[in-house]
Amino acid sequence: MKIGELATRTGCRVVTIRYYEREGLLPEPARSEANYRLYGEVHVERLAFIRHCRALDMTLDEIRALLACHDDPEGTCHQADILIDEHLMHVKARISQLQVLEESLVALRARCQGQRPAAECGILDALSRPPQETLSSEDAEHVPGTHPRV
Amino acid sequence: MKIGELATRTGCRVVTIRYYEREGLLPEPARSEANYRLYGEVHVERLAFIRHCRALDMTLDEIRALLACHDDPEGTCHQADILIDEHLMHVKARISQLQVLEESLVALRARCQGQRPAAECGILDALSRPPQETLSSEDAEHVPGTHPRV
DNA sequence: CTTGACCCTATACAGACTATAGGGTGTGTG
DNA sequence: CACACACCCTATAGTCTGTATAGGGTCAAG
Numbered sequence: 001m002k003i004g005e006l007a008t009r010t011g012c013r014v015v016t017i018r019y020y021e022r023e024g025l026l027p028e029p030a031r032s033e034a035n036y037r038l039y040g041e042v043h044v045e046r047l048a049f050i051r052h053c054r055a056l057d058m059t060l061d062e063i064r065a066l067l068a069c070h071d072d073p074e075g076t077c078h079q080a081d082i083l084i085d086e087h088l089m090h091v092k093a094r095i096s097q098l099q100v101l102e103e104s105l106v107a108l109r110a111r112c113q114g115q116r117p118a119a120e121c122g123i124l125d126a127l128s129r130p131p132q133e134t135l136s137s138e139d140a141e142h143v144p145g146t147h148p149r150v
Numbered sequence: 151m152k153i154g155e156l157a158t159r160t161g162c163r164v165v166t167i168r169y170y171e172r173e174g175l176l177p178e179p180a181r182s183e184a185n186y187r188l189y190g191e192v193h194v195e196r197l198a199f200i201r202h203c204r205a206l207d208m209t210l211d212e213i214r215a216l217l218a219c220h221d222d223p224e225g226t227c228h229q230a231d232i233l234i235d236e237h238l239m240h241v242k243a244r245i246s247q248l249q250v251l252e253e254s255l256v257a258l259r260a261r262c263q264g265q266r267p268a269a270e271c272g273i274l275d276a277l278s279r280p281p282q283e284t285l286s287s288e289d290a291e292h293v294p295g296t297h298p299r300v
Numbered sequence: 301c302t303t304g305a306c307c308c309t310a311t312a313c314a315g316a317c318t319a320t321a322g323g324g325t326g327t328g329t330g
Numbered sequence: 331c332a333c334a335c336a337c338c339c340t341a342t343a344g345t346c347t348g349t350a351t352a353g354g355g356t357c358a359a360g
Contacts, residue, residue: 002337002338003337003338004336004337004338013317013318014337014338015317015318015319016316016317016318018339018340019316019317019318023316032325032338034324034325034326034338034339035324035325035338035339036325036337036338036339037338037339045278048278048279049277049278052277053277054316056251056254056255056258057251059315059316060315060316061315066274066277069271069274070274070277070278077262077270077271077273077274080262080271080273080274081259081262081263081271081273084255084258084259084273085259087255088252088255088256088259091248091251091252091255092252094248095245095248095249095252098241098244098245098248099245101206101207101241102238102241102242102245104206105206105234105237105238105241106238108206108234109231109234109235109238112227112230112231113231119224120227121219121227121230121231123227123230123231123234124216124219124220124227124230127199127202127203127216127220128195128198128199128220129198152306152307153306153307154305154306154307163348163349164306164307165348165349165350166347166348166349168308168309169347169348169349173347182307182356184307184308184355184356184357185307185308185355185356186306186307186308186356187307187308204347209346209347210346210347
C-alpha cells in the first residue's frame with residue numbers, strides 16, 4: 001500500500017509518517033518504480049504501536065526504547081516495565097502540578113467579576129505583586145504543556 | 151540596574167529577559183555608555199508580572215493580552231477576566247485528559263511484572279494491538295506536555 | 301597587565317511535528 | 331489526446347519558549 005492508505009488506516013498524517021521514518025522509528029519501506037513508498041502489514045503494526053505510545057504521551061525517545069525491547073524478543077521486558085513506571089510517575093507529577101495551578105487560577109479569578117476599570121481589577125493587581133497566599137505559586141516553577149499543539 | 155541584577159531579583163535568566171525584550175513583552179530599557187541595558191523598578195514589576203503569568207502556564211500571547219489590559223487603565227478588565235476563564239478551562243481539560251491517560255498507563259503496567267522474555271511481555275503486546283478496553287484511549291487523541299522542558 | 305565576572309550580538313538547537321515551495325505520477329473525463 | 335485532479339516526492343522553514351554556543355567588548359580587583 002502507498003503512504004496515503006497507511007495514513008488513513010492508522011489515523012496518522014502522511015507527513016508525520018515520513019517524519020517518523022527520518023527519525024528512525026519506522027523502517028524505510030520498499031519503493032515503487034515511481035519512487036513511491038510501499039508499505040506492508042508490518043508497517044501498519046509498527047506505526048500503530050508508535051501511535052498508541054504517543055497517545056500515552058511518550059516521547060519519541062521513549063518509544064525508540066520500547067521498540068528496541070520489542071525488536072529483541074530474546075531479551076527481558078524489564079526495561080519496558082521500568083520505562084512505563086517512570087512515565088507513569090511523570091504523568092502523576094504533572095497532574096499534581098496542574099491541580100495546584102488550577103487552585104491558583106480559581107483564586108485569581110475570584111478577585112474580579114466584571115466591568116470595573118482595569119486599574120481596579122483584582123486580577124491584574126494580584127499578578128503585579130509578589131506571589132502571596134492567593135497566588136500560592138510560591139517558588140513559581142513553570143508547569144508546561146497546558147496548551148495543546150494544534 | 152544591569153541585566154544580571156534584574157535576573158537575580160526576579161528569578162529569571164538573563165537570556166530569557168533578552169528574549170522577552172525581543173518578543174515585545176518587556177520595553178527596551180535605556181543603555182549605558184558601554185551599551186549595557188539599564189533597568190529600573192518599572193522593569194522589575196513588569197517582569198514579575200510576566201513570570202507570575204508564566205508560572206500559571208499562560209502563553210506569551212495571553213500575557214501580551216493581559217499586559218495590554220494592564221497598560222490601558224481606562225479600559226475595563228473584562229478582557230482579562232475572559233482570558234483567565236478560558237485559561238482555567240484549558241487547565242481543567244488538561245487535568246482530565248491526563249487522568250484518563252494515567253488510568254491507561256496503570257492498566258498497561260498491570261499487564262506485566264517482571265523478568266519474562268520480551269516476547270511474552272503484556273505491555274509490549276498491548277501496545278502492538280488495536281486499542282482495546284485495557285488501553286482505553288479509544289480515539290487516541292494525543293495529550294501533550296507531560297515531559298517538562300529542561 | 302592580566303584575570304575573571306559580567307555584558308553584547310547573532311545564530312543554531314530542542315521536540316514533535318506542520319506548512320510551503322516546486323516538482324513528478326497516475327487515473328478519469330471531455 | 332489533452333487536461334484536471336488527487337496523490338506522491340524532496341527540501342526547507344516555521345511553530346513555541348526558551349537554551350546553548352561562538353565570538354567579542356567592558357570593568358574592577360589583584
